[in-house]
């Protein structure tokens with residue numbers, strides 16, 4: 078594949094004209110850090126947007142920033158930090174998980190894939206923070222949607238479609254998004270040795286309490302053992318973790334209150350500022366599964382189903398590794414090698430229609446063979462196909478990345 | 490306000506359509522064709538515009554909705570969904586040649602699921618009833634439009650409604666987990682559920698705020714939150730709106746996101762005070778109501794900071810609610826601001842633009858000038874935290890030409906919002922009210938791209954036509970594409 082490094086918007090417009098005229102597919106990438114998610118895209122020509130960089134507007138008191146799509150997320154984060162602000166949805170960094178470098182991910186990539194970390198349950202998802210998009214559709218038309226203000230219901234919210242469409246509907250060139258204050262303090266309460274069966278009910282109890290828990294995860298002992306924070310790895314037990322944020326006195330108060338609430342549910346510890354932050358990065362980035370090439374699935378499901386879903390998977394594949402985030406609403410499952418479908422049948426069967434499973438890591442062969450994204454019912458796929466047709470009628474943008482061509486024919 | 494021309498062929502077969510719909514709906518009262526009975530549906534909350542529907546139907550099952558839509562699709566008849574009819578943008582305004590689909594009978598809560606912290610309800614359930622269903626157990630549903638005793642949860646999804654607490658807790662879209670909906674061809678589909686995030690394209694995200702143009706929402710799943718431990722409200726008065734606006738910016742700049750932060754101008758303060766004796770100071774030009782929630786230590790911590798900031802910005806009055814009763818009184822005035830203004834003027838029109846907060850002084854100044862120019866008074870209530878303005882223009886529809894003057898004034902305000910970097914509507918929707926202003930914010934091509942989304946759901950354009958888009962393009966026309974040249978551009982940009 079030939080890859081052209083884009084440095085200005087006009088080059089994209091011209092590339093699109095060329096692609097449309099000759100019906101050439103284009104692979105759209107930011108830093109390419111997430112190229113391993115989805116069906117393999119094979120085009121002769123690629124567009125690398127990582128050179129389209131720069132913060133165009135940042136007004137801390139208005140809680141808003143606008144930046145070019147190729148700007149690195151890590152760069153945005155350090156800029157925000159200078160004003161004691163952050164991206165509240167905890168953008169994860171899957172670079173190392175997918176065998177690449179850390180901190181390479183671009184803004185366009187994180188929003189196009191709608192990736193959110195552990196904070197998602199309280200702070201919302203990436204798409205919830207996306208206020209406006211400028212870019213090009215597959216019609217080679219410049220377009221914009223949304224705005225720079227927090228509340229906007231003017232016309233259809235096409236930002237929602239751009240987020241999570243993996244570059245199959247439009248090429249975003251600039252994104253406007255909401256930023257939020259960094260909490261003064263972060264604490265994490267740890268409960269050791271809670272068994273899986275009790276993990277989700279206990280997290281639910283915490284999340285149903287008045288203590289405004291910002292994130293909730295549970296790691297089995299073998300997963301906890303891969304974390305380099307002593308409080309997590311040391312005891313050799315499973316770890317249930319509840320995150321609290323706020324100004325000093327309130328974080329302190331909540332931490333104590335939560336510990337009292339869970340008195341008698343196992344040994345307790347707490348993580349403070351720095352440890353707490355690096356622990357939640359470990360969870361959000363699924364770092365426990367780095368350094369392997371085994372198929373890795375991300376399951377979004379009703380939290381109360383987590384235990385039965387895991388039981389159903391482990392019943393057939395006892396070597397499957399897993400942990401819970403989002404209070405049980407997110408289950409990461411790393412499948413053993415040697416399953417012809419990478420565990421697709423098992424994982425989707427276990428969900429039984431409630432929720433969805435995405436293959437986050439898998440060999441190219443596997444990704445070409447199975448459906449990395451949850452297949453949709455026919456009636457929905459029909460709408461999806463028409464949406465794709467409206468944005469990208471010649472199917473030139475990341476062709477086949479989410480769904481195979483036949484599924485995306487508008488005439489279906 | 491021009492609506493699409495009624496289709497004479499459809500009007501001519503009205504009796505046959507009534508018959509056809511009677512065969513679908515089991516309840517004999519469920520098809521309304523009597524003129525007097527149809528009056529009940531002739532307008533929504535934007536009562537300046539009225540239109541009798543051709544027929545109204547009140548189905549009671551999802552199957553009936555599906556059959557009605559299929560039937561109307563086949564007969565080439567337009568359909569307007571209606572929840573509680575509180576829309577302030579005319580979204581539920583009937584069409585002379587259309588079937589009005591009322592969802593009032595879908596008024597049951599289907600499931601309260603504490604294990605997954607969510608509630609499943611039919612679309613006609615009121616916003617407040619959702620909170621009421623879980624209140625005794627210490628939970629609530631966060632988005633709280635001022636119309637919450639009346640508006641339906643289905644309407645909230647269709648409008649992506651907000652409320653005074655959406656600064657901290659988000660709009661409908663941030664609290665919505667799933668829906669069941671029926672497309673115009675009668676297909677019943679589920680989007681989302683009790684889990685988070687869409688797989689594939691985010692259809693749930695675009696359905697939210699779709700103003701009844703994409704599908705009929707027949708079931709809603711929303712997340713519920715635990716009610717905060719303590720809540721406290723604070724009234725802060727300023728000698729000028731600029732100072733109040735400055736204070737809002739500095740509070741947020743200091744890293745504080747209050748649960749709610751509302752602002753009222755002198756006119757609104759006086760109207761509200763007269764209406765419900767909330768104890769508002771009357772010698773100030775602008776009043777902030779700031780609500781904080783959480784543990785007492787946190788509230789106290791923030792209140793100390795806020796007090797210092799307010800003083801610094803020139804506040805002349807500051808009062809913290811001592812009791813829950815007093816807190817409710819602080820809010821009573823704000824929540825009743827619309828009816829309060831309604832009492833002192835024969836008619837009023839509520840506008841709904843959003844602006845970047847720092848543009849507030851400029852916008853208020855210009856609005857005062859416009860008020861003088863048009864000779865119409867305006868009162869301002871303002872979701873200050875997120876920049877959402879609600880100017881209330883006072884007029885008297887009985888004075889010839891005054892409605893048109895009010896419309897022109899309103900349009901000027903909204904154009905001003907766009908001019909300073911804001912938007913036409915923050916939470917009330919485009920409907921018919923702002924339809925013709927869409928070109929102020931979007932290029933022709935951007936509007937076409939939005940309509941292509943409409944085509945994906947409703948290719949024949951049968952659902953709620955005449956709303957949102959100033960020009961209706963046919964889907965076939967929108968699908969066409971013009972191809973430019975075929976040369977591979979930029980041989981000089983690096984390739985690898």
Ligand SMILES: Cc1cc2nc3c(=O)[nH]c(=O)nc-3n(C[C@H](O)[C@H](O)[C@@H](O)COP(=O)(O)OP(=O)(O)OC[C@H]3O[C@@H](n4cnc5c(N)ncnc54)[C@H](O)[C@@H]3O)c2cc1C
Pocket residue numbers: 262263308346347348349350351352353
């Ligand atoms: C006695 C003591 C206990 C500690 N226990 C933990 C622990 O359980 N988990 C952990 O991750 N780190 C613990 N630490 C390490 C320490 O909190 C971090 O290294 C600290 O530097 C984090 O800084 P911060 O800015 O995040 O402050 P914060 O975490 O917000 O802490 C603020 C202050 O409180 C002090 N402090 C933190 N924890 C305790 C405690 N349990 N008892 C008394 N004072 C404390 C810190 O030294 C710091 O000065 C402990 C340190 C001390 C001195």
Ligand SMILES: Cc1cc2nc3c(=O)[nH]c(=O)nc-3n(C[C@H](O)[C@H](O)[C@H](O)COP(=O)(O)OP(=O)(O)OC[C@H]3O[C@@H](n4cnc5c(N)ncnc54)[C@H](O)[C@@H]3O)c2cc1C
Pocket residue numbers: 533534569570571572573574575576577579580581592612633634635636639640641642643644645646647648649650651652653700701702704705706707827916917953
């Ligand atoms: C006094 C007052 C105060 C208000 N305060 C606020 C406020 O604070 N914040 C705010 O956001 N709004 C506010 N509103 C506006 C209004 O209440 C909201 O827009 C509300 O969500 C409309 O709900 P409804 O059930 O009345 O919908 P309707 O008015 O019946 O319909 C509104 C739109 O939604 C569509 N629709 C309704 N139900 C469905 C369905 N089931 N499926 C598909 N489409 C459907 C209709 O076609 C129409 O386009 C206020 C209104 C009034 C009168």
